[in-house]
Amino acid sequence: MNISILLRHSGIWVSEVKYESYKSDGIVVGQSILFLNLKTAISAELDIDVSRKNIEISYIVEGNSSPMKIKNDMGVKLYL
Template identity: 70%
Template sequence: MNISILLRHSGIWESEVRYERYKSDGIVVGENISYVNLISAIAIELNIDKLKKNVEI
């Protein structure tokens, strides 16, 4: 089974619960993906260098 994940990024936190003016991307991963591989898949999709930036989910 595959899982679709919506990524919202490059926006501004207007409050603790409101994220505005963001861009949307998405990835599809298998249900058995590890946390480390999920972080890597997100970083690759968003062109993030994990050595320079921290990815939090």
Template identity: 70%
Template sequence: MNISILLRHSGVWESEIRYEKYGSDGIVVGENISFMNLVSAIAAELNIDELRNKN
């Protein structure tokens, strides 16, 4: 089974429940994806350098 994940990014929180002016992207992953592979898939979709952003 595949799982679709909607990603919202580059927006602004207008209130605790309202997020505006965002971009939308999505990914589809298998149900057995590991957490680290999920993080990598999201980072790749959003063009985030994982090595630069690890704390």
């Protein structure tokens, strides 16, 4: 099974739950993707050189909930 992921990036956090002036992109990944592969897919889609920049991956369950950081394979399995 594949999962579509909406990527919101290049914006600013106005508050803990409000992100504005962002750009949107998307990727499709397999349900069993590993964290490293997810990070690689996101950085490739957004053309980010991870040797020069660090990316932080967060997941928002609902529009007004606080973002939850995905830091490892367990986070990927919980949120995807």
